[in-house]
Amino acid sequence: xxxxxxxxxxxxxxxxxxxxxxxxxxxxxxxxxxxxxxxxxxxxxxxxxxxxxxxxxxxxxxxxxxxxxxxxxxxxxxxxxxxxxxxxxxxxxxxxxxxxxxxxxxxxxxxxxxxxxxxxxxxxxxxxxxxxxxxxxxxxxxxxxxxxxxxxxxxxxxxx
Amino acid sequence: xxxxxxxxxxxxxxxxxxxxxxxxxxxxxxxxxxxxxxxxxxxxxxxxxxxxxxxxxxxxxxxxxxxxxxxxxxxxxxxxxxxxxxxxxxxxxxxxxxxxxxxxxxxxxxxxxxxxxxxxxxxxxxxxxxxxxxxxxxxxxxxxxxxxxxxxxxxxxxxx
DNA sequence: CCCATTCTGTTATATTATAACACAGTCGTT
DNA sequence: AACGACTGTGTTATAATATAACAGAATGGG
Numbered sequence: 001x002x003x004x005x006x007x008x009x010x011x012x013x014x015x016x017x018x019x020x021x022x023x024x025x026x027x028x029x030x031x032x033x034x035x036x037x038x039x040x041x042x043x044x045x046x047x048x049x050x051x052x053x054x055x056x057x058x059x060x061x062x063x064x065x066x067x068x069x070x071x072x073x074x075x076x077x078x079x080x081x082x083x084x085x086x087x088x089x090x091x092x093x094x095x096x097x098x099x100x101x102x103x104x105x106x107x108x109x110x111x112x113x114x115x116x117x118x119x120x121x122x123x124x125x126x127x128x129x130x131x132x133x134x135x136x137x138x139x140x141x142x143x144x145x146x147x148x149x150x151x152x153x154x155x156x157x158x159x160x
Numbered sequence: 161x162x163x164x165x166x167x168x169x170x171x172x173x174x175x176x177x178x179x180x181x182x183x184x185x186x187x188x189x190x191x192x193x194x195x196x197x198x199x200x201x202x203x204x205x206x207x208x209x210x211x212x213x214x215x216x217x218x219x220x221x222x223x224x225x226x227x228x229x230x231x232x233x234x235x236x237x238x239x240x241x242x243x244x245x246x247x248x249x250x251x252x253x254x255x256x257x258x259x260x261x262x263x264x265x266x267x268x269x270x271x272x273x274x275x276x277x278x279x280x281x282x283x284x285x286x287x288x289x290x291x292x293x294x295x296x297x298x299x300x301x302x303x304x305x306x307x308x309x310x311x312x313x314x315x316x317x318x319x320x
Numbered sequence: 321c322c323c324a325t326t327c328t329g330t331t332a333t334a335t336t337a338t339a340a341c342a343c344a345g346t347c348g349t350t
Numbered sequence: 351a352a353c354g355a356c357t358g359t360g361t362t363a364t365a366a367t368a369t370a371a372c373a374g375a376a377t378g379g380g
Contacts, residue, residue, distance in 0.1 A: 006297060032326085032377090034328090036328080053367070053368075068330060074327080089250050090249050092367060109296075111298075118296070122292070124288065125285045129280070133269055133307060138166065138309055138312065139315055140309040142307065142309070145289065145304070145305050145306075146305075147289060147298075147303045149298055149300040152297030152298065196358090228361060229336085229338085230337090230359090231359080231360080233336095234358080234359085323378105323380085324378090325376105326377075326378095328373100328375070329373085329375090330373085332370085332371085333370075333371100334369070334370085335368070337364100338365070338366090339362105340364100341360105343358105343360080343361105344357105346357075347354105347355090348353105348355090349352100349354090349355105350351100
């Protein structure tokens with residue numbers, strides 16, 4: 001069990017489901033989920049936290065490979081470009097996508113205590129921002145919405 | 161003239177107004193706008209773009225000082241903490257606040273062509289996000305909303 | 321099989337950011 | 351004025367994040 005959307009759940013399924021979704025999506029669109037890309041996705045799926053590229057490198061090296069930074073960055077670039085992972089700008093770190101396959105652009109709730117990251121439902125906010133920006137002539141292409149705060153678990157733990 | 165909120169305007173006033181606002185705010189709250197902090201604010205105000213810490217360092221060095229990275233980062237930390245500037249996470253860069261004094265947390269419209277940055281009116285989005293996050297028990301403390309796209313000027317310039 | 325393209329391995333380096341510590345300035349108290 | 355506490359500055363060094371560049375291997379279409 002781990003935290004996902006800040007609710008406890010059976011975590012084993014996350015990894016296999018996430019990989020399966022990516023494999024299906026790649027098959028459908030002619031992308032190649034190579035061994036390295038798949039491995040990096042698994043590493044991200046194994047945590048519901050943002051991991052830095054160098055955190056991922058450590059895991060790859062623990063696998064026995066003498067991986068250099070570009071190995072991690074390339075795999076991450078592929079995963080992010082194709083919607084299997086997202087970059088959390090605030091943390092210079094990466095998370096596996098919580099809704100692979102679904103068309104969406106993410107908003108994040110980032111716990112400042114435990115670093116857990118949940119994807120928030122923000123489609124309406126996104127639409128509002130597009131609309132509001134359009135009024136001033138700005139054409140929005142990509143939106144990052146990231147909230148820092150306390151997740152339910154850490155709020156409870158706080159005995160202030 | 162320069163771009164501000166993507167509209168052209170008399171830019172000279174920006175610098176003096178921005179510095180004056182910061183001086184007034186510091187006086188009111190017992191903060192010290194030292195020479196370095198003021199200089200960095202001026203540098204930021206002189207552009208309506210995000211500047212990296214090392215861009216600022218270059219300008220400081222051009223002033224004749226042999227400034228080291230902590231000089232820039234310390235001044236920027238002061239300015240950001242006290243609302244005279246904001247960090248644009250997406251760019252690892254900093255902009256002068258466009259509404260000094262007013263209580264606000266910013267949303268940014270970042271032009272991917274010319275790197276101009278405008279503060280967008282996003283109070284409603286922010287409230288919606290707080291509310292939506294609260295539903296899942298997450299207590300939002302800080303929100304970053306950053307949209308990447310094309311500003312009006314660059315949209316016009318695009319002859320696609 | 322051959323070629324073009326994509327992916328990988330590797331070295332090197334660029335960019336962004338902070339730790340740590342000695343010293344200078346400020347300010348309130350004596 | 352002397353002291354001490356605190357805050358700010360100057361400086362060296364290093365950490366953390368990210369990319370350029372290029373050679374070679376793998377893949378896939380013709």
